Amino acid sequence: MAKWDNMLSMLWMLRSGRKLTAAQIADSLEISVRTVYRYIDALCASGVPVVAEAGHDGGVRILDSFKETPLFFNAMELKALVDAYKFAQGAGYPYAEELESALKKVENGLHEEQRHDLFRQTNGLDVISPARPPSVVPLLRELEQAAQEGYTVRIAYRKEKAEQADEREVDPYGLAYDRNEWYMAAFCHQAHAIRTFRVDRIERLELTEAKFVKPDHFSASAYFRVQSERNRESEEPPIVIQIEGEPDALNALCSHWHLRHYVMERTDRDVRFLLDAATMNKYLPMYLITFGTSIRIREPQELKHTIKEMAYRIARNCEEDDSA
Template sequence: MSKADYMLSILWMLQQRKRTAAELAEALELSVRSVYRYIDALCASGVPVIADAGPGGGFRLPEHFSAAPLFFDDDERRALVQAAAFAEGSGYPYIGALGSAIAKLKRYSNDEQLLQMQRHESGMEMLHAPSVPLTPLLAELEACAAAGLTVQMEYRKSSGQAASRRSVDPYGLVHWKGRWYVAGFCHQRGEIRSFRVDRIGQLERSGGVFIRPEGFSARQFLLDGLLPGPDQQAALVRVVIASGEEVLNDLCSHWLFGHSLAQRSPGEAVFLLDETMLLRYAPYFLLPYGRSLQIIEPAALKRKLAAAAADISAYYTES
C-alpha cells in the first residue's frame, strides 16, 4: 500500500476505537516504527491524534472528530479561506454555511496551520458594491435548479412596470456585474430566458418538474445574449482605438470590448462589435476617457460619441 493508504487505514481503525501501536502494526503488517511515522504524518496534516501513555494507553481520536475536515494541504486551506472572501458580499446564499465550514477547518488545524491560514486570509480581500439582500430567493432558486423543480414567480421587467406571473424552469444562476440572474425555460414565452433575481417578487414551487438540458451553462447563455454568435460574424463592425497601454488594458477588461478583441498591438486595439452594441453601449463607456484615447474608425462611432457629449453639455448648460 502507499503511504496515503496506510494513513487512511490507521485513521479508520482509530475512528472505531483506541489502538496501541502494536495492534496497528499487527493489523497492517507494519513495524511499530512505521506506525509511529504514519501517526506523525497524520498529526502534521491536522488530524488530532491523542496519545495516552501508561497501562491501557494507546492512540485515539476525539469523540467529535467525525466532523473534522481531513488531509487539506497548505494550498487547499489557503484556497478555501480566500474563496470565502470572494463569496462574502457577493450575495452568495450560503455564506453562513461557508463561514461555518471555514471555522470548522480552523478548529481542527494545528497552530502552525492556523497561523498560515490567518496570514493568507488577511492578505486578500474583496470590495463588493452594495446590493439588495437576496439570500432567500437565491437559496430557493438554487435548490429548485438542483432538484429540477418548476417555480411560479412574479416578475417585473423594469422599475415602474407592473409585475407579471410566469412559470419558469430554473436551469442555473449566474453572478454578473454585481447582479444575480437566473436562466431557465419560461413557459409563458416558450423559450429559455434570463431574469434578474432582484426583480422577482413572490416565488413558490409549482409542483412541476423538469430536466435541465445537457451541458447547459447559465453563464454562457447570458454571454451569448450580449455578444454576437458565429452566424453574425459577417455583420460585425471593425473598431480601431488608439491609446496608451494603461487605457487599452482597462478597455480590454470591459465585458463588451474584452470579448470582442480581435487584435492588440502597442498603442492600438482592434475590436469586432455588433452594430447595435456598438452604438448603444460603446459611446457611453468610451465617453469618460475623453482625450486619453482616439477612435480611428468607424466614423459612425465618432459621430455617436460626439452627439452624446453634446447632449450632456447641452443638458447641463440649460440647467
C-alpha cells in the same frame, strides 16, 4: 515529491496495517530517516495516532482506533480557501454559511502556529460587497433547488422602472452571477421562450406542482454568451479593434457588459476586440469618446476617422456657442 504528498503516502502505507521501520519508509519514499521522524511528529500533531516502537520487532504503526484520513493544506492553500469564502460572501453566494462552517472545521484542525500564520496571510484582503435585499439568498436557494428537481415556479417579477410586478410561471434552468448581480435563465410560459430575470427583482416566488425537463447540457453562462452574440448588428466577418490606454480605462473597456464578450487579447498596454463593423460603427464611437485622452485607437482606421470627425464636430459646436 512535496512534503504533503510524502506525508499522505506515508499515511497510506501505515494504514495498510503493516508495521514498517523508519528505514523502510525512507527507502520507499526516497527520503532520509530523519525526515521520516519529522513527518511522524507532524502526523501526530494533526491527530494521527502514530506509534514508533523500538526493539527487534519494533517499527512504525497506526493504532487500530484511527479511522479518519486528515486533510493537509499548505499555507497558500489555506489562504486560498479563506479568500474564496470572502469572494463567495461578497457575491451573495447562497451557501456562504455552509462554506463558513466547513472552513471552521478546517481551521479547528490547525495548531496554534498555523492559525496565527493563516490570520497573517489573509488579513490583507477584503471584499466589499454591494448592498443586496435580504430576500436574495433564500430566493437563490429556492430557485437552484427548483432547477435541480425540475419544478416550475410562479414569480412576481418587477421589470426595471415598472410601477408594479407582474406574475408569470417559469421553468428555472440555471443561475449565473454577472456584473455583481444574480440572474436566472428560465423558460417563460408567458413569452414561450427562454428569458433572463434578475433575481433581486423577484418580489415573490411560489413552487408549483408542475414539472419540466431542462434541455440537455444547458449552461446559463453559455446562454448569456449566445445572447450577447445575437446582439451583433450584422453577420459580416468580425474585424480586429486595437485600443491602447491607461490601465483603468482598459479595465473599464474589458468589463463593459457587451464588449467583454469580444476580448481577444489583453496586455498591460492594450486590448484587442473582435467585433463586426456594423456594431462597431453604431455603438463604439460615442462610447469611446467618453474616455477622452486616456485611450488611443490603433486600428481600424475607419473607427479612428469616425471618432476624429465626432470630436471635430463637438469642438466646432463649442466654438459656435462661444461666439454667440
